[in-house]
Amino acid sequence: AKTAFRSGNNDASLPRVQSENGRHRFIVDNKPFLILGAQTNNSANYSAALADVWPVVEKMQANTLSIPVAWEQIEPQEGQFDFSFLDTLIAEAAAHNVRLNLLWFATWKNNAPHYAPSWVKLDNQRFPRVITKDGKMLNSLSPLGKETLAADKRAFMQLMSYLRDNDPAHRVIMVQVENEVGTYGSKRDFSAMANTQFNAQVPAKLREAMNLPAGSWQQVFQEDADEFFHAWHIATYVEEIAQAGKQIKNLPMNVNVALRNPFTPGDGYSMGGPTDNVIDLWKIAAPSIDMISPDIYFRDFKTVARVLELYSRPDNPLFVAEIGNAEGYARYFFQTLGEQGIGFAPFGMDYTDYANFPLGAKAVNDEVINAFAENYRLFAPMAEAWAALSYKHPVWGFAEPDSEKSEDVWNAKGSGDDTASDNEKDKEGARFTQTADLGKWNAEVTYGREMFWINPPTGNDPASGGAAIIKLSENEFLVTAFRARVTFVPSDELKGTPTMIERVEEGHFEGQKWVFERVWNGDQTDWGLNFTSRPHVLKVKMATYRR
Ligand code: N0T
Known part of the structure; x- marks a missing residue:
C-alpha cells in the first residue's frame, strides 16, 4: 500500500512549483525564487573538478548550479552505493550560498548510456539497445527494457533517499531526470519485442486524453506512429522513475530537450x-515531471523566440535548462523573462577546460562570463520581487534582433529576415524597433539609437540589447534593460487624449519592497528611457490629462 507521503515529504518548506491562471513560480524556502542558473560542463561531477567550477559561479553571481550526478559514480557495482561526491558538493554549495539542480545522467545522456555503470552498458542481454528498422543495433537503450527501468529506478530511489536523509535544508532544489532523452538514428526500437507492442492497441490513457479512436499505433497515429510510440515509452519510463523518486523526496523534477x-x-x-511535436503526449504520459525545459543552441533571434514560446505554456513553466554560453545568447535572458520564465542556465560555465563551440563560446573567459554576469547582477537583487510580480502581473521581454553583420555559425543564421526588404527596413530603423501592446500604452524598444533621435536606431554591434517590462497597474510599469531605449506611447484607445510621463522613479528592491532612489526627468526621459550597460531599475507612471 502507498503511504501518501514519507517523513521527508511532510516538510512544508520543500522547494516546489506553483501554478495559477496559467502562470508559474518556483518556491524556495517558502519564497518566490528566480533561477539565475549556470550549468557545468559534462564530467564536472567529481570533487576534484569543483575547484574549477565555483570561481565561475561566483563571477556570474548565479544563485543555482546545474551539475550532473552519474549513475556510474553512485552505483559502480550493482547494489553498492557511493554518495561521497554529493557529500562534498552539497557542503561546498552551502559554503558558496548556491542552490543545486542535480542532473541524473543515467539511461539516457544525449541518447546514449555513456554514464550508466559498466555492469549496465556491457550487458546487452539484460539491458537491450534500440534496433533500427534494418536490424542495426544503436548505442541507445530501449525504453522497453524492463530490467533497465527497474535498475535505473532503484538507483534513482537511492539518490532521492540520500537527499531526504542528508539535505534537510534543501540545497538541492530540483532534479533533472536523465539528460536529453531520445534516440538519434531511429524513430523507435524495431526489435521483435518492440514490434509486438507496436502492433498492440494504443493505451487507453493516451487515446482518451487525446480523444482518439481505438486502434494499433499505426492505425491511430499513421505517419507519426513510430516516433509517438517511442516518445510514449520514454515518457512513461521517465514518469515511473520520477514518481518513485518524488514519493521519497518530493522535489520539483524536469526533463531537458534536445530540440528540433x-x-x-x-x-x-x-x-x-x-520535442515540440510531442509535448502534449509527454504531458499525458509524465504528470510527475513539473516542466519540460529546452536546451537552446540556435543562435538566431527568430528561432529562439519561437522555442521560448513553444515551451512556455499554462501547463509548462519555462525553464531554459541549457543555452549556449557565447555572448550573443545572453540577451535571450530578457526574452525568457518575457515568457514568464522561472529560470535560465547557460551551459559550460566552468574552468574545467572545455568549450562546446560552435554550440557555445570558443573559450570560457571574462568577456563571456560577464555577458551573463551582468544580467544576474541586475536581477539578483530583485530576483524574489521579480518572481513574485511575474506570477501576478503581465510581463514582456525583448531581445535585440540579429544585425546584418551577425556571424553565420553552424546552425546560426545572421538574420531571420529576408534580405530583399532589409535595406528599406534599415532606413526607417524598423529592424531595430520592437513594439508591444501593453493595454492603454504601447512599449517601443529600440537598439542603438542616439539621444535626440536625429538618426534612426542602427542596432548594437554585436546585437546585445534586451529589455523586460512588468505591468503593475493600468498606467504603471516596472522596466529594466541593457543597451536599449524604452518608450511608452499611448495606444489607439487613448487617441486624442493628451498624455505624458507623470513620474519615473529609479530604485531597487529589498526582498519584495521597492526602495526609491531618485526621479528621472529631463534628458533622462525626453528621448525615451535610455538603458546602458549599467544596471538601472525604473518604475514608470504614465498619465492622461484633460484639455
Ligand atoms: C547538450 C550539451 C551537453 C548535429 C552539448 C546538445 C549537454 C547536452 N547537448 O555540449 O552535452 O549535456 O544536454 C546537443 C546538440 C546536438 C547538436 C548535434 C549537431
Whole structure:
C-alpha cells in the first residue's frame, strides 16, 4: 500500500512549483525564487573538478548550479552505493550560498548510456539497445527494457533517499531526470519485442486524453506512429522513475530537450524526447515531471523566440535548462523573462577546460562570463520581487534582433529576415524597433539609437540589447534593460487624449519592497528611457490629462 507521503515529504518548506491562471513560480524556502542558473560542463561531477567550477559561479553571481550526478559514480557495482561526491558538493554549495539542480545522467545522456555503470552498458542481454528498422543495433537503450527501468529506478530511489536523509535544508532544489532523452538514428526500437507492442492497441490513457479512436499505433497515429510510440515509452519510463523518486523526496523534477528546429524539423533530431511535436503526449504520459525545459543552441533571434514560446505554456513553466554560453545568447535572458520564465542556465560555465563551440563560446573567459554576469547582477537583487510580480502581473521581454553583420555559425543564421526588404527596413530603423501592446500604452524598444533621435536606431554591434517590462497597474510599469531605449506611447484607445510621463522613479528592491532612489526627468526621459550597460531599475507612471 502507498503511504501518501514519507517523513521527508511532510516538510512544508520543500522547494516546489506553483501554478495559477496559467502562470508559474518556483518556491524556495517558502519564497518566490528566480533561477539565475549556470550549468557545468559534462564530467564536472567529481570533487576534484569543483575547484574549477565555483570561481565561475561566483563571477556570474548565479544563485543555482546545474551539475550532473552519474549513475556510474553512485552505483559502480550493482547494489553498492557511493554518495561521497554529493557529500562534498552539497557542503561546498552551502559554503558558496548556491542552490543545486542535480542532473541524473543515467539511461539516457544525449541518447546514449555513456554514464550508466559498466555492469549496465556491457550487458546487452539484460539491458537491450534500440534496433533500427534494418536490424542495426544503436548505442541507445530501449525504453522497453524492463530490467533497465527497474535498475535505473532503484538507483534513482537511492539518490532521492540520500537527499531526504542528508539535505534537510534543501540545497538541492530540483532534479533533472536523465539528460536529453531520445534516440538519434531511429524513430523507435524495431526489435521483435518492440514490434509486438507496436502492433498492440494504443493505451487507453493516451487515446482518451487525446480523444482518439481505438486502434494499433499505426492505425491511430499513421505517419507519426513510430516516433509517438517511442516518445510514449520514454515518457512513461521517465514518469515511473520520477514518481518513485518524488514519493521519497518530493522535489520539483524536469526533463531537458534536445530540440528540433521548429521551422525546419527534418528527422535528424533525438527522437522520442519531448520535442515540440510531442509535448502534449509527454504531458499525458509524465504528470510527475513539473516542466519540460529546452536546451537552446540556435543562435538566431527568430528561432529562439519561437522555442521560448513553444515551451512556455499554462501547463509548462519555462525553464531554459541549457543555452549556449557565447555572448550573443545572453540577451535571450530578457526574452525568457518575457515568457514568464522561472529560470535560465547557460551551459559550460566552468574552468574545467572545455568549450562546446560552435554550440557555445570558443573559450570560457571574462568577456563571456560577464555577458551573463551582468544580467544576474541586475536581477539578483530583485530576483524574489521579480518572481513574485511575474506570477501576478503581465510581463514582456525583448531581445535585440540579429544585425546584418551577425556571424553565420553552424546552425546560426545572421538574420531571420529576408534580405530583399532589409535595406528599406534599415532606413526607417524598423529592424531595430520592437513594439508591444501593453493595454492603454504601447512599449517601443529600440537598439542603438542616439539621444535626440536625429538618426534612426542602427542596432548594437554585436546585437546585445534586451529589455523586460512588468505591468503593475493600468498606467504603471516596472522596466529594466541593457543597451536599449524604452518608450511608452499611448495606444489607439487613448487617441486624442493628451498624455505624458507623470513620474519615473529609479530604485531597487529589498526582498519584495521597492526602495526609491531618485526621479528621472529631463534628458533622462525626453528621448525615451535610455538603458546602458549599467544596471538601472525604473518604475514608470504614465498619465492622461484633460484639455
Ligand atoms: C547538450 C550539451 C551537453 C548535429 C552539448 C546538445 C549537454 C547536452 N547537448 O555540449 O552535452 O549535456 O544536454 C546537443 C546538440 C546536438 C547538436 C548535434 C549537431
